[in-house]
Amino acid sequence: MLVSDDIHALSRAVGGPVVLPGSPEFAEETFAFNVATVHRPDVVLGAADAQDVAAAVKWAAEHRIPVSVQSTGHGADSAIDGGLLINTRRLQDLQIDPVERTARVGAGVKWRTLLEASVPHGLVGLHGSSTDVGVVGYTVGGGLPVLGRAHGFAADHVRSMDIVTADGALRRNDADAEAELFSLMRGGKGNFGIVTALEFSLFPVSEFYGGGIIYPGADAATILAAFRQWLPTLPDDASPSVSLLRLPDMDFVPEPLRNQFVVHLRFAFLGNREDGDALLAPMRAVSTPLMDTAGPMSYLDVDQIHMDPADPLPFTEGGALLKDFGDETVADLLELTGDGSDCPLLLVEIRPLGGALSRPALSRPGVMPDAVPDAVSGRDAAFLLFLVGFKVPPIAEAVAASIRGILAAMAPHSTGYTLVNFHGEPGDEADRARAWSPAVYERMRSAKATYDPGNLLRFGHAITGAPAAG
Numbered sequence: 304m305l306v307s308d309d310i311h312a313l314s315r316a317v318g319g320p321v322v323l324p325g326s327p328e329f330a331e332e333t334f335a336f337n338v339a340t341v342h343r344p345d346v347v348l349g350a351a352d353a354q355d356v357a358a359a360v361k362w363a364a365e366h367r368i369p370v371s372v373q374s375t376g377h378g379a380d381s382a383i384d385g386g387l388l389i390n391t392r393r394l395q396d397l398q399i400d401p402v403e404r405t406a407r408v409g410a411g412v413k414w415r416t417l418l419e420a421s422v423p424h425g426l427v428g429l430h431g432s433s434t435d436v437g438v439v440g441y442t443v444g445g446g447l448p449v450l451g452r453a454h455g456f457a458a459d460h461v462r463s464m465d466i467v468t469a470d471g472a473l474r475r476n477d478a479d480a481e482a483e484l485f486s487l488m489r490g491g492k493g494n495f496g497i498v499t500a501l502e503f504s505l506f507p508v509s510e511f512y513g514g515g516i517i518y519p520g521a522d523a524a525t526i527l528a529a530f531r532q533w534l535p536t537l538p539d540d541a542s543p544s545v546s547l548l549r550l551p552d553m554d555f556v557p558e559p560l561r562n563q564f565v566v567h568l569r570f571a572f573l574g575n576r577e578d579g580d581a582l583l584a585p586m587r588a589v590s591t592p593l594m595d596t597a598g599p600m601s602y603l604d605v606d607q608i609h610m611d612p613a614d615p616l617p618f619t620e621g622g623a624l625l626k627d628f629g630d631e632t633v634a635d636l637l638e639l640t641g642d643g644s645d646c647p648l649l650l651v652e653i654r655p656l657g658g659a660l661s662r663p664a665l666s667r668p669g670v671m672p673d674a675v676p677d678a679v680s681g682r683d684a685a686f687l688l689f690l691v692g693f694k695v696p697p698i699a700e701a702v703a704a705s706i707r708g709i710l711a712a713m714a715p716h717s718t719g720y721t722l723v724n725f726h727g728e729p730g731d732e733a734d735r736a737r738a739w740s741p742a743v744y745e746r747m748r749s750a751k752a753t754y755d756p757g758n759l760l761r762f763g764h765a766i767t768g769a770p771a772a773g
């Protein structure tokens with residue numbers, strides 16, 4: 304148990320605020336974008352810089368106190384109970400090198416802030432569907448980007464990171480220095496330390512075409528069948544996805560779509576209007592859209608492609624990688640979640656992988672010549688199935704049961720794995736292991752035993768270290 308001398312020792316070692324339960328700042332420092340999750344650590348540090356993170360982890364190691372980390376709480380799919388929570392939102396350093404096409408960000412930077420700085424140079428980072436998400440939390444989870452089929456996972460393009468390991472040491476980590484740690488931190492989530500800064504590649508974007516088409520949910524079978532036929536005709540510069548949405552009567556939903564069951568096709572394409580229109584033409588003809596926003600767009604409007612909620616909400620989620628999206632897979636998914644089903648979920652999403660997402664980072668010459676393979680698993684899958692529902696009474700239990708039920712019923716179509724950023728609430732060890740291939744998981748267990756032998760970083764998608772040899 305922590306006594307006041309312990310807390311004073313922590314306060315003396317750091318520059319940022321040390322906050323205890325019951326103090327007025329506690330709610331703000333522990334607040335998560337996923338408001339269904341209420342963190343209850345024993346103490347929070349609002350880290351002011353990387354040295355604060357190192358000092359706090361060292362303090363926690365000395366006191367054998369578990370450590371967790373949060374910047375935005377977008378990934379707060381389980382609550383933190385006890386221990387030290389390090390809030391990194393104040394780590395806002397941001398540097399763009401337009402010549403080298405790289406960015407270096409502190410662990411509190413969100414994708415939107417990065418884009419606002421990089422887009423004027425004609426460069427973008429590999430963010431996901433919402434730019435409100437933190438760069439670091441997303442990237443250590445692999446990072447499945449909007450432009451994924453063109454460039455691969457965000458983790459594939461990390462150049463270096465500053466990381467505080469469980470012994471409190473602040474290390475500069477890249478392909479030359481501690482290559483195995485560097486490799487496993489890119490996709491292995493926060494299992495081996497707390498990242499304080501990340502350096503990664505940016506990509507040129509000259510013309511950009513994107514947006515969404517919303518169709519009546521009653522046409523879901525026709526649209527999904529057409530989507531399946533259409534996908535192989537697309538170049539890798541085009542990244543589409545499709546979702547079934549049961550839209551609530553809430554502010555983030557455009558008024559005409561409230562309380563409706565719809566199909567939402569999302570489309571991001573590195574090209575001009577003429578080519579974008581030509582690629583989308585077959586999907587525009589398939590049903591009568593209720594809304595069509597696809598066209599040339601300023602890259603800073605990229606959030607309009609997925610239209611993810613911008614304000615905090617209570618939600619729960621789950622995901623599985625699919626082997627295919629063939630006739631049987633589509634029919635089973637529609638029976639479970641389509642028109643006429645009793646599916647209570649807000650979103651049932653299908654994101655195709657393929658293109659650069661299916662190729663290991665090393666096999667893309669010229670992209671990152673010194674790359675060591677990262678921990679992103681699941682490149683052999685064809686699609687990601689992702690499920691999201693509201694975690695609020697009175698439907699919370701029905702939503703959780705529905706996610707479990709759909710994942711179980713779709714298991715014959717799944718590779719058996721998922722992506723850690725889309726895993727949802729982490730369950731037992733076997734469930735958490737679903738986020739990595741067996742080979743990567745074994746490497747992670749061995750590295751966990753090396754870098755976190757006391758299992759200090761044990762919250763969320765944490766794995767257990769391999770027992771010491773002999």
Ligand SMILES: Cc1cc2nc3c(=O)[nH]c(=O)nc-3n(C[C@H](O)[C@H](O)[C@H](O)COP(=O)(O)OP(=O)(O)OC[C@H]3O[C@@H](n4cnc5c(N)ncnc54)[C@H](O)[C@@H]3O)c2cc1C
Nearest residue numbers: 373374375376377378379431432437440441446447493498
């Ligand atoms: C609306 C929405 C859209 C999303 N879209 C996508 C998408 O398109 N593609 C995709 O891949 N993911 C997506 N995600 C998932 C998202 O990438 C993860 O939830 C990610 O963990 C969020 O990171 P964060 O730092 O914002 O969240 P936080 O909740 O602050 O952090 C989540 C976890 O990330 C790890 N982490 C955070 N900071 C650090 C650090 N400094 N060092 C080490 N580990 C750290 C920890 O394990 C932490 O528990 C989306 C999530 C939401 C809510």
